[in-house]
Amino acid sequence: MVVILSQRASGDVEGNDLRKAGLKVTTPRVKILEILETAVDRHMSAEDIQRRLVDLREDIGLATVYRVLTQFEAAGLVTRHHFEDGMAVFELNAGPHHDHILCIDCGNVEEFVDPQIEERQRAVADKLGFEIKDHALVIYGHCRRPNCAHRKSTSP
Amino acid sequence: MVVILSQRASGDVEGNDLRKAGLKVTTPRVKILEILETAVDRHMSAEDIQRRLVDLREDIGLATVYRVLTQFEAAGLVTRHHFEDGMAVFELNAGPHHDHILCIDCGNVEEFVDPQIEERQRAVADKLGFEIKDHALVIYGHCRRPNCAHRKSTSP
């Protein structure tokens, strides 16, 4: 017996996500969603994504990338982060909330959740009389990856 | 007996801070430092500061404000934050490290430190093999100030 595990025509699952979000299923949207789903680095800037599109021989303008990402954000499909380098990065919303720790040298981004931190934040907000809507915790540091400082050397 | 508590000619303390930072004591620098020291809201954007300068009848260009703030940042006098609204805000470095909680409605920013959060961050970084250089935690929410939603109504 053979079980077909991932019978997914191109645009199938993505199409459903898009339709659920009330968006027409178009090439730019499907492609961008695919890129975000299959990205090695889950945190991409608009330019990163467009570079990827160019690689894939997709003729999609940067303006469209921004428009699509903004729509995705509104639909809750992606989250927009502003790390300290000014440029916005987008991340597919899969799995629950998490925070980020990123390497100053190579740009490596890792995700984590710490229940105690989450808990203490609620306590702090409570004490100060705030009703938490959202929060962003980013730790900056140096990672110990073998190929770290990679980006440092290629773009000095 | 009379003790003179704050015998500070204009530019006195600021001048020392500036000289210590290796910066010439000039009008723009002194004024901007004064504004940051006396600000009700310790977190100001470049534009906020320039508006203040205009109020004080100081003819100082926005470019200079940015230049001075960048120098102050390099000298460790101020910290530049990028909250999620895109515009950078600057804060005078007084007192130890702290995190921020800010109101989505009125822009009210409060500061806090939570030893447990700090501690857990070190633990997380350690587990993931990062050497922490810095971190930014911002909680976004709704505050319960009597005059909250103030900014919401003035700039809709």
Next chain:
DNA sequence: ATGCCTGCAAAGCTTTTGCAGATGC
């Protein structure tokens, strides 16, 4: 068929930079 999308180009916003004149030391 029609109303939502896209590409292109142009504008918008914050921030930076070049240059000639001004200013602190």
Next chain:
DNA sequence: GCATCTGCAAAAGCTTTGCAGGCAT
């Protein structure tokens, strides 16, 4: 007096918007 600093204007980078044509439904 000389190097540093400032003001102005122009440029730069990221992101958004206007418009005419294209595409999904």
